[in-house]
Amino acid sequence: MTDNPLSEEKNILLARRQSLLEDIAALQETLRGEVDMDVDEGDPDVVEREKSVALLETLQSELAATEDALRAMEQGTYGICERCGKAISPERLEVKPEATLCVKCQAEVDRLRRRGVMSTRRWNAEDYSFG
Numbered sequence: 001m002t003d004n005p006l007s008e009e010k011n012i013l014l015a016r017r018q019s020l021l022e023d024i025a026a027l028q029e030t031l032r033g034e035v036d037m038d039v040d041e042g043d044p045d046v047v048e049r050e051k052s053v054a055l056l057e058t059l060q061s062e063l064a065a066t067e068d069a070l071r072a073m074e075q076g077t078y079g080i081c082e083r084c085g086k087a088i089s090p091e092r093l094e095v096k097p098e099a100t101l102c103v104k105c106q107a108e109v110d111r112l113r114r115r116g117v118m119s120t121r122r123w124n125a126e127d128y129s130f131g
Contacts, residue, residue: 008074010096013070020063027056062098069098081105 031052072078083105092099095112100110 006078007079009093009097010070010073014100015061015065017066017070020059020066024056024059024063027052027059031056036056065098065100068100072100083109 012087031049069078072080079090079093080086081088081102082100084102086102088099088102099106
């Protein structure tokens with residue numbers, strides 16, 4: 001057993017961060033290498049480029065979440081829900097180590113995003129009333 005019980009989670013997050021950085025760099029390089037396409041011509045490569053851009057945005061979002069979790073570890077708040085302040089279940093952290101919200105709060109945030117009340121980007125607790 002290690003001295004720091006979070007060391008395994010931290011190693012998982014650091015490995016995930018490195019993998020995301022590599023994937024983002026590779027995808028950015030691919031996108032840079034593509035020639036600008038003429039949408040008016042109905043080029044099927046446009047669809048692939050749009051998929052790549054969407055994937056890049058997803059990877060960047062995952063990277064931000066991973067970095068947030070690493071920052072929470074440094075601050076001693078890892079495993080505590082950013083919204084309600086309760087502990088995030090170990091099962092959730094095992095499946096999604098970058099989670100900063102408990103299952104209940106994540107469901108509420110997702111519901112608000114679907115309704116358009118909240119941005120799909122990172123949420124800020126001061127900007128929304130949760131009560």
